Amino acid sequence: MKPKILVYMRVDDRVIKELAKDFEVTHFKNHEYIGDPAFDQAIREADGIIGLALKVNKELLDVAPNLKIVCNVSVGYDNLDLEELTRRKIMATNTPGILDDTTADAILGLLIATARRIPELDSFVKSGQWDISLQPDQYGVDVHHKTLGIIGMGNIGSAIARRAHFGFNMKILYHNRSQNKEAGEKYQATYCELDELLEKSDFVCLMIPSTKETEKIMGYEQFKRMKNTAIFINGSRGNNVDEDALYNALKNGDILSAGIDVFTQEPTPKDNPLLQLKNIVTLPHIGSSTMECEYNMSKLAAENLMKGLHGKKPPCLLNVTSFWEQS
Ligand SMILES: NC(=O)C1=CN([C@@H]2O[C@H](COP(=O)(O)OP(=O)(O)OC[C@H]3O[C@@H](n4cnc5c(N)ncnc54)[C@H](OP(=O)(O)O)[C@@H]3O)[C@@H](O)[C@H]2O)C=CC1
Numbered sequence: 001m002k003p004k005i006l007v008y009m010r011v012d013d014r015v016i017k018e019l020a021k022d023f024e025v026t027h028f029k030n031h032e033y034i035g036d037p038a039f040d041q042a043i044r045e046a047d048g049i050i051g052l053a054l055k056v057n058k059e060l061l062d063v064a065p066n067l068k069i070v071c072n073v074s075v076g077y078d079n080l081d082l083e084e085l086t087r088r089k090i091m092a093t094n095t096p097g098i099l100d101d102t103t104a105d106a107i108l109g110l111l112i113a114t115a116r117r118i119p120e121l122d123s124f125v126k127s128g129q130w131d132i133s134l135q136p137d138q139y140g141v142d143v144h145h146k147t148l149g150i151i152g153m154g155n156i157g158s159a160i161a162r163r164a165h166f167g168f169n170m171k172i173l174y175h176n177r178s179q180n181k182e183a184g185e186k187y188q189a190t191y192c193e194l195d196e197l198l199e200k201s202d203f204v205c206l207m208i209p210s211t212k213e214t215e216k217i218m219g220y221e222q223f224k225r226m227k228n229t230a231i232f233i234n235g236s237r238g239n240n241v242d243e244d245a246l247y248n249a250l251k252n253g254d255i256l257s258a259g260i261d262v263f264t265q266e267p268t269p270k271d272n273p274l275l276q277l278k279n280i281v282t283l284p285h286i287g288s289s290t291m292e293c294e295y296n297m298s299k300l301a302a303e304n305l306m307k308g309l310h311g312k313k314p315p316c317l318l319n320v321t322s323f324w325e326q327s
């Protein structure tokens, strides 16, 4: 009998086809939760899970007695209770590295779209309002030669810095818990404490993981510290931002505008007050969502799954020291 796998949300069809040669596949294309009988059965029988953003917590693990590996099709793994997985000797994997350039392209695009007010002006043209020349209150702000503060100078943060430094002559500041010497040397990026970065930057770009430590790292106090001409970009996770504080900052003019690819709740509710504001550009979490990148991420996640279920060390094992060395 083939091992059983549960495929959750976005996994490339070609990759699912390959997986089906070795595994019995059950695919849930949309959000399904504990309580749905078909989902419960698939979880109960699954040897492996591959997919996007399934909340794997104690509650789910309690009804998944056969589970050996969970493979995220994402670099972020805030959906996984890693401690609990490790305690149960269940492997967890992600897809780092291969989405850096694609995500950096999207975040730079969002930054430029926000600075130059591209979505708003696109609507202006398409709705037939362009009957006189552009007015000064429709002008955007320059991106080139400005100061970009990156909170989270890791893989994606560095890919953003590379574009900003070489492509737009921007001055780069960054904040991490530890210094990134390579970014300092390659992109002349200067390390700052968070408060200093917020006070000095024309653009603040959030690119950290979502952890207990980073929850609402951007709150009322942090938005107040930013220049009132500055633009805030969130390409990381919604939980890292206090959405009420962001709304307040945008509404009161504490900052000029914001571009966000991620929300606290996704999909975001239609009545999210942020959606009523003119000075925010929103995207439905598209950082890595290109044809090429989604395929490559699915392939890497499938490689993790195959290796793990065939008794080999998956290339992107997250709980490596605690799991692999114990076994
Ligand atoms: N919008 C989208 O579609 C996408 C969003 N993402 C999000 O981006 C995140 C980053 O991805 P990636 O660049 O690959 O990750 P990396 O691990 O390479 O980089 C994360 C960076 O954040 C820093 N960091 C971590 N914790 C803190 C903290 N408490 N305070 C300050 N800095 C911190 C790390 O430095 P140090 O350890 O020194 O603190 C590191 O430089 C992902 O976790 C995911 O949530 C990823 C892909 C696509």
Ligand SMILES: O=CC(=O)O
Pocket: 073, 074, 075, 076, 077, 099, 287, 288
């Ligand atoms: O948000 C996407 C990811 O890969 O993480």
